[in-house]
Amino acid sequence: xxxxxxxxxxxxxxxxxxxxxxxxxxxxxxxxxxxxxxxxxxxxxxxxxxxxxxxxxxxxxxxxxxxxxxxxxxxxxxxxxxxxxxxxxxxxxxxxxxxxxxxxxxxxxxxxxxxxxxxxxxxxxxxxxxxxxxxxxxxxxxxxxxxxxxxxxxxxxxxxxxxxxxxxxxxxxxxxxxxxxxxxxxxxxxxxxxxxxxxxxxxxxxxxxxxxxxxxxxxxxxxxxxxxxxxxxxxxxxxxxxxxxxxxxxxxxxxxxxxxxxxxxxxxxxxxxxxxxxxxxxxxxxxxxxxxxxxxxxxxxxxxxxxxxxxxxxxxxxxxxxxxxxxxxxxxxxxxxxxxxxxxxxxxxxxxxxxxxxxxxxxxxxxxxxxxxxxxxxxxxxxxxxxxxxxxxxxxxxxxxxxxx
Amino acid sequence: xxxxxxxxxxxxxxxxxxxxxxxxxxxxxxxxxxxxxxxxxxxxxxxxxxxxxxxxxxxxxxxxxxxxxxxxxxxxxxxxxxxxxxxxxxxxxxxxxxxxxxxxxxxxxxxxxxxxxxxxxxxxxxxxxxxxxxxxxxxxxxxxxxxxxxxxxxxxxxxxxxxxxxxxxxxxxxxxxxxxxxxxxxxxxxxxxxxxxxxxxxxxxxxxxxxxxxxxxxxxxxxxxxxxxxxxxxxxxxxxxxxxxxxxxxxxxxxxxxxxxxxxxxxxxxxxxxxxxxxxxxxxxxxxxxxxxxxxxxxxxxxxxxxxxxxxxxxxxxxxxxxxxxxxxxxxxxxxxxxxxxxxxxxxxxxxxxxxxxxxxxxxxxxxxxxxxxxxxxxxxxxxxxxxxxxxxxxxxxxxxxxxx
Numbered sequence: 001x002x003x004x005x006x007x008x009x010x011x012x013x014x015x016x017x018x019x020x021x022x023x024x025x026x027x028x029x030x031x032x033x034x035x036x037x038x039x040x041x042x043x044x045x046x047x048x049x050x051x052x053x054x055x056x057x058x059x060x061x062x063x064x065x066x067x068x069x070x071x072x073x074x075x076x077x078x079x080x081x082x083x084x085x086x087x088x089x090x091x092x093x094x095x096x097x098x099x100x101x102x103x104x105x106x107x108x109x110x111x112x113x114x115x116x117x118x119x120x121x122x123x124x125x126x127x128x129x130x131x132x133x134x135x136x137x138x139x140x141x142x143x144x145x146x147x148x149x150x151x152x153x154x155x156x157x158x159x160x161x162x163x164x165x166x167x168x169x170x171x172x173x174x175x176x177x178x179x180x181x182x183x184x185x186x187x188x189x190x191x192x193x194x195x196x197x198x199x200x201x202x203x204x205x206x207x208x209x210x211x212x213x214x215x216x217x218x219x220x221x222x223x224x225x226x227x228x229x230x231x232x233x234x235x236x237x238x239x240x241x242x243x244x245x246x247x248x249x250x251x252x253x254x255x256x257x258x259x260x261x262x263x264x265x266x267x268x269x270x271x272x273x274x275x276x277x278x279x280x281x282x283x284x285x286x287x288x289x290x291x292x293x294x295x296x297x298x299x300x301x302x303x304x305x306x307x308x309x310x311x312x313x314x315x316x317x318x319x320x321x322x323x324x325x326x327x328x329x330x331x332x333x334x335x336x337x338x339x340x341x342x343x344x345x346x347x348x349x350x351x352x353x354x355x356x357x358x359x360x361x362x363x364x365x366x367x368x369x370x371x372x373x374x375x376x377x378x379x380x381x382x383x384x385x386x387x388x389x390x391x392x393x394x395x396x397x398x399x400x401x402x403x404x405x
Numbered sequence: 406x407x408x409x410x411x412x413x414x415x416x417x418x419x420x421x422x423x424x425x426x427x428x429x430x431x432x433x434x435x436x437x438x439x440x441x442x443x444x445x446x447x448x449x450x451x452x453x454x455x456x457x458x459x460x461x462x463x464x465x466x467x468x469x470x471x472x473x474x475x476x477x478x479x480x481x482x483x484x485x486x487x488x489x490x491x492x493x494x495x496x497x498x499x500x501x502x503x504x505x506x507x508x509x510x511x512x513x514x515x516x517x518x519x520x521x522x523x524x525x526x527x528x529x530x531x532x533x534x535x536x537x538x539x540x541x542x543x544x545x546x547x548x549x550x551x552x553x554x555x556x557x558x559x560x561x562x563x564x565x566x567x568x569x570x571x572x573x574x575x576x577x578x579x580x581x582x583x584x585x586x587x588x589x590x591x592x593x594x595x596x597x598x599x600x601x602x603x604x605x606x607x608x609x610x611x612x613x614x615x616x617x618x619x620x621x622x623x624x625x626x627x628x629x630x631x632x633x634x635x636x637x638x639x640x641x642x643x644x645x646x647x648x649x650x651x652x653x654x655x656x657x658x659x660x661x662x663x664x665x666x667x668x669x670x671x672x673x674x675x676x677x678x679x680x681x682x683x684x685x686x687x688x689x690x691x692x693x694x695x696x697x698x699x700x701x702x703x704x705x706x707x708x709x710x711x712x713x714x715x716x717x718x719x720x721x722x723x724x725x726x727x728x729x730x731x732x733x734x735x736x737x738x739x740x741x742x743x744x745x746x747x748x749x750x751x752x753x754x755x756x757x758x759x760x761x762x763x764x765x766x767x768x769x770x771x772x773x774x775x776x777x778x779x780x781x782x783x784x785x786x787x788x789x790x791x792x793x794x795x796x797x798x799x800x801x802x803x804x805x806x807x808x809x810x
Binding site for chain 2: 014015016018019049052053055056057059060061063064065067068070071074075077078079081082083085086092093095098119142143144
């Protein structure tokens with residue numbers, strides 16, 4: 001079997017953990033498997049590099065930031081290759097560029113455009129364990145790019161696709177995907193299986209186990225992912241197309257994203273193309289918009305609200321200043337400190353009343369809902385940042401996800 | 406003018422020093438110069454990376470060690486480029502591979518074989534300040550190599566040669582090249598000029614200001630080097646082909662290398678080709694041999710003594726074990742803890758009695774000489790490690806180099 005494994009930053013957080021990963025990888029290799037191993041930067045090293053850049057400037061060049069941050073994974077791959085060789089098995093480390101990972105030109109949030117698997121195949125043919133730096137690639141100008149935080153998951157999945165791997169295992173510091181964050185709700189349960197779409201909603205919404213782009217890519221190439229813990233041998237959660245639980249569970253999980261900023265543009269003329277202009281401009285400035293809500297209640301004018309990451313707030317406000325002049329809006333508002341709380345489940349579609357149950361549960365504990373957005377398999381509410389954890393707990397309980405049930 | 410500058414690890418040791426370097430570079434750029442800036446890893450970061458590798462294994466793969474260590478310079482170039490852009494001047498950082506630096510395949514001590522200056526010229530043509538990671542390049546297999554410690558000097562000189570630079574400035578934490586180490590002999594004087602050959606002897610022998618390969622390369626392409634301090638604007642020392650002082654000073658400097666290991670193979674058959682076999686074998690194992698002394702005093706057999714860096718002692722002994730069987734030697738000895746002390750000067754050639762004066766000075770303070778080796782412009786003695794500093798002081802004084810004179 002050709003197995004692609006990915007180990008996150010916590011799994012390679014220090015020398016003894018790297019040796020532990022080496023043992024796990026070699027164990028699979030000695031069973032006759034071909035191994036490609038993707039690793040993240042050690043523990044907090046990416047944050048340390050970001051701190052270093054902030055000592056230089058508040059507004060670092062994205063290209064130079066990628067040049068800086070990509071060193072974190074390069075350190076990990078070198079150390080893991082050393083540790084594997086120390087166990088008597090030949091290994092070779094490859095940076096993202098060396099592994100043939102091509103990306104678009106967009107620094108700090110680049111997307112993989114192709115994988116040239118020539119070198120990967122050549123090293124596997126020499127019976128080597130191949131260690132690849134996650135999170136990074138090379139753009140058409142020959143410059144190093146990064147895929148954004150959590151991008152190592154994406155690296156693992158694109159390599160699994162490019163090599164037609166039999167298995168793609170995502171090792172992390174938790175046992176799998178839970179119905180909500182066990183640090184907040186101790187009654188949270190591990191899911192045995194989950195669909196790509198449910199996982200996408202969970203991942204997008206803050207269950208930081210698996211990067212959403214990795215899930216999208218796995219769905220596209222139909223690669224089952226096994227999310228599991230690098231510190232034990234427990235089975236984790238399988239993410240795949242269909243699950244047996246799909247019809248039986250109305251709600252799969254409750255999730256949240258803290259540190260969100262809400263923005264509103266009010267008095268926007270009710271004309272075709274206005275929303276396009278607003279969000280095109282934001283996209284051009286590389287600002288990811290999450291929830292978008294628009295409603296026309298008065299004649300001829302609209303209000304548009306949306307959320308962005310708190311880090312993008314400053315740039316978002318600058319962009320909005322430009323936008324309101326162009327589109328002729330009356331003004332804008334923002335709230336820098338909110339959170340998004342969501343319930344997710346493929347069974348929701350055929351069960352009326354989920355939304356009402358959610359709003360009722362929040363009202364019961366006096367949590368005000370600032371924005372609402374729904375899709376086929378999720379309902380999201382914007383609440384005060386300080387209410388987020390209380391909201392998650394009550395929803396997890398109300399939807400029958402607590403272990404006790 | 407096209408200026409190549411190189412800043413060592415101390416000069417970029419923290420964020421404020423990096424900003425200081427950025428200011429110096431921008432100052433030259435604003436005078437209308439084209440700037441290529443080579444930087445080393447920040448302060449002790451290379452040592453930190455080595456420590457990290459030792460937590461994994463005592464015997465790391467050289468290829469993986471280069472993968473690991475090359476991240477140190479990559480961090481520096483990204484931060485310096487950010488700092489320069491923050492001053493309003495466009496800059497771009499390039500790793501050794503991106504800067505077109507090609508090396509041989511020998512990891513950890515690789516030599517530059519060529520520089521493809523295409524990208525460098527393209528970035529300069531866009532009026533950018535180009536920041537290049539010192540100490541690294543790319544071999545024919547597409548793998549990252551390092552040039553050995555101090556290799557950033559070599560990077561600066563090969564870039565100066567490849568770009569036909571008008572000036573190559575080597576910034577360090579000292580004011581220039583001194584007659585000996587001022588930390589040991591406070592009376593040491595700064596030299597205004599020194600020849601390549603004198604600098605080579607000084608650099609080889611432990612005056613750690615400038616890497617010898619950088620000096621060799623500068624000599625080959627006749628590039629004058631200006632060695633100066635990054636913390637002030639004092640003129641430093643110019644290293645060039647001819648100096649005015651050459652004939653007037655018998656001795657230019659006194660230098661030393663501590664932490665040397667001495668090895669001796671005794672009872673070697675006195676036949677042609679034996680020395681070749683010994684040192685070929687050591688070279689094949691990538692062990693750099695420094696002083697070599699052989700003398701035939703008895704009929705038919707020889708003793709060969711030589712010195713290596715203490716770090717190479719273990720591998721040297723393993724190599725010798727093999728060698729003595731092949732060449733039929735009687736045995737070998739070693740002393741792991743000696744130092745080399747040397748006097749250097751182009752005027753030595755025409756001044757008889759320098760050697761006698763040196764040996765006499767050492768005898769006066771009861772220092773025993775374990776090995777002697779001489780060249781046209783230097784005399785070196787191996788002494789006990791613990792005697793090294795005493796030897797340097799007395800020689801500096803005896804040869805009239807103290808400031809008082």
